[in-house]
Amino acid sequence: MTDIPLVPAMAAAGPDEPSRIGALLGAVLPPAACLLGLVLLWAVGSATGLIPFYFLPAPQAVALEFVNNTEVLVRHGTATLTEALSGFVIGNATAVVAAAVLSSVPALRDMFYPYALVSRAIPIIVFAPVVVVLLGRGYPPIIAIVSFTVYFPTFLNMMRGLAAVDADLDELLHTFSASRRQRLFLVSFPTAVPYFFAALKISASSCFISALVTEWIGANVGLGYLVVVSSQYFKLASLWAAIFTSAGLTLSLLGLVHVAEHLCGRFTATAAEMDA
Amino acid sequence: MSFRFPRFPVSAPVRDTGPMMTTTMAASDPGPIGLRAEAVGMTYRRGQHETVALAECSLDIPRGTWASLIGASGCGKSTLLRIFADIVKPTAGVATLHGLSPAQARANRTFALVSQQSTMLPWRKILGNVELGLEVAGAQPVERRNTAMQMIELVGLAGFENAYPHELSGGMRQRAAIARALTLRPQFLLMDEPFGALDEITREKLNFELLRILRETGATMLLVTHSISEAIILSDQVAVMTPRPGRISHLVRIGFGHDRTAAMRDDPRFTACEAELRHALHGGAPLH
Ligand SMILES: Nc1ncnc2c1ncn2[C@@H]1O[C@H](COP(=O)(O)OP(=O)(O)OP(=O)(O)O)[C@@H](O)[C@H]1O
Ligand SMILES: [Mg+2]
Numbered sequence: 358m359t360d361i362p363l364v365p366a367m368a369a370a371g372p373d374e375p376s377r378i379g380a381l382l383g384a385v386l387p388p389a390a391c392l393l394g395l396v397l398l399w400a401v402g403s404a405t406g407l408i409p410f411y412f413l414p415a416p417q418a419v420a421l422e423f424v425n426n427t428e429v430l431v432r433h434g435t436a437t438l439t440e441a442l443s444g445f446v447i448g449n450a451t452a453v454v455a456a457a458v459l460s461s462v463p464a465l466r467d468m469f470y471p472y473a474l475v476s477r478a479i480p481i482i483v484f485a486p487v488v489v490v491l492l493g494r495g496y497p498p499i500i501a502i503v504s505f506t507v508y509f510p511t512f513l514n515m516m517r518g519l520a521a522v523d524a525d526l527d528e529l530l531h532t533f534s535a536s537r538r539q540r541l542f543l544v545s546f547p548t549a550v551p552y553f554f555a556a557l558k559i560s561a562s563s564c565f566i567s568a569l570v571t572e573w574i575g576a577n578v579g580l581g582y583l584v585v586v587s588s589q590y591f592k593l594a595s596l597w598a599a600i601f602t603s604a605g606l607t608l609s610l611l612g613l614v615h616v617a618e619h620l621c622g623r624f625t626a627t628a629a630e631m632d633a
Numbered sequence: 634m635s636f637r638f639p640r641f642p643v644s645a646p647v648r649d650t651g652p653m654m655t656t657t658m659a660a661s662d663p664g665p666i667g668l669r670a671e672a673v674g675m676t677y678r679r680g681q682h683e684t685v686a687l688a689e690c691s692l693d694i695p696r697g698t699w700a701s702l703i704g705a706s707g708c709g710k711s712t713l714l715r716i717f718a719d720i721v722k723p724t725a726g727v728a729t730l731h732g733l734s735p736a737q738a739r740a741n742r743t744f745a746l747v748s749q750q751s752t753m754l755p756w757r758k759i760l761g762n763v764e765l766g767l768e769v770a771g772a773q774p775v776e777r778r779n780t781a782m783q784m785i786e787l788v789g790l791a792g793f794e795n796a797y798p799h800e801l802s803g804g805m806r807q808r809a810a811i812a813r814a815l816t817l818r819p820q821f822l823l824m825d826e827p828f829g830a831l832d833e834i835t836r837e838k839l840n841f842e843l844l845r846i847l848r849e850t851g852a853t854m855l856l857v858t859h860s861i862s863e864a865i866i867l868s869d870q871v872a873v874m875t876p877r878p879g880r881i882s883h884l885v886r887i888g889f890g891h892d893r894t895a896a897m898r899d900d901p902r903f904t905a906c907e908a909e910l911r912h913a914l915h916g917g918a919p920l921h
Binding site: 529530532533539544547 | 718744770
């Protein structure tokens with residue numbers, strides 16, 4: 358028996374191409390124009406001496422730095438990228454596993470969750486010198502600090518996300534006699550996906566910030582180190598090139614997280630609700 | 634539909650007693666034990682506030698027979714169903730399914746519940762949702778896909794298996810929820826207003842489709858409905874509930890046997906049942 362002549366779902370697919378390109382242009386053009394305007398203002402300000410060179414060198418000087426000192430920027434950028442990304446992956450992975458374990462074993466949650474909450478109040482960066490003493494100079498202490506910074510927002514968000522399961526879905530799985538593991542994978546993780554991405558967006562920038570700051574304290578390579586050294590030697594173009602490079606890296610990771618969320622969103626609740 | 638359920642190996646005698654009994658055999662033998670509620674009470678507590686949802690509620694649905702619950706909104710019908718489905722524990726009395734506690738019955742996967750909300754995983758397509766019960770039960774992917782497709786076809790949703798729940802109407806989602814329950818081949822089918830959002834024609838079509846499935850599987854059914862005629866079409870007995878506290882005030886036996894066709898509506902007994910149920914719903918004294 359068939360009834361209700363509704364168009365089978367998939368026929369009503371996405372919008373046609375031209376309008377999508379138009380929308381993209383509409384989203385990209387205004388901020389691009391704004392950026393161009395700012396750079397022009399900056400150039401004019403520098404040329405007329407309104408912006409002192411010891412505060413911010415002219416745009417062409419910074420651009421020249423990228424061309425002439427590419428090798429230096431790449432070397433320090435690679436170091437920072439390695440530290441930030443390693444910390445990003447380790448911190449987030451640990452947080453997801455810890456939250457999954459704690460939220461499915463009530464006894465463990467009751468034991469550890471209060472401490473997990475309290476430890477958020479500790480400014481991890483003040484431990485950097487101690488960690489450097491413990492782990493020596495180089496990548497390990499920095500990755501450890503970055504992982505720690507990344508860990509907390511994701512852990513807390515995942516705890517909330519895993520607990521946000523719809524009561525009706527919980528009952529459904531209950532009547533199916535689903536195991537704890539089945540509930541976790543069939544319902545809890547998909548429910549927590551939006552919370553997870555919210556945390557990833559926070560950690561995408563915080564992983565670079567904590568990598569840079571830790572480099573000030575205990576490293577001889579990395580963009581944070583380059584910033585310190587450049588300012589000591591009054592190499593302002595190099596300083597600003599380092600700042601722009603780290604901003605670019607942060608934005609790239611943030612962009613990747615957004616793309617991943619969009620791709621993932623097709624398989625989770627958010628996509629269905631946003632399209633509806 | 635060529636798909637057939639394995640026949641349930643228990644004979645299903647029909648109890649035809651009470652005032653509605655006319656032509657069919659007058660068997661008074663109580664039949665093998667099926668769903669049973671004995672003096673079930675349910676009091677919800679929220680802080681100081683108490684709601685007595687059920688009090689002294691007793692019901693006996695012999696194995697292989699069908700029963701409906703009707704009654705005003707909020708009188709405790711869903712609560713009774715949720716007690717059988719082991720979602721809430723009664724605060725008094727006992728409920729059993731074939732002699733087992735709801736918790737044991739759930740562990741043995743002997744029942745399926747179609748809840749009032751027709752709950753679906755919003756991020757899964759209809760096919761994935763209909764497969765869910767079998768997936769949890771550990772069925773092989775090919776087997777569960779085939780069974781799910783057959784049930785989707787059975788409830789008239791063929792062509793929608795790749796749609797997301799939010800793309801379907803409320804009635805279509807209800808049918809998907811019924812399909813999901815049927816994939817489990819339950820011995821006990823607990824249904825909470827499963828046809829509530831359907832138009833009269835689709836509803837009656839599905840009523841008789843459900844009758845066919847019940848006959849084939851020998852399943853025992855407890856159905857909550859607001860439609861008197863649906864209750865008569867689908868039941869051997871109809872329990873009428875009164876609110877505050879929820880209890881069963883009338884029990885009306887429907888003497889139509891199990892071979893039913895749409896022609897039963899024209900039977901004078903049908904009209905008589907309807908009249909008695911309507912009278913009971915309006916709080917009348919039992920006619921018997
Ligand atoms: N979880 C709960 N907590 C507190 N009270 C509840 C809860 N569930 C139900 N109740 C109360 O129990 C009573 C019976 O509810 P129930 O859902 O069983 O009614 P119903 O007969 O299914 O109604 P309807 O026909 O509208 O679905 C209602 O008064 C309701 O407020
Ligand atoms: Mg209800």
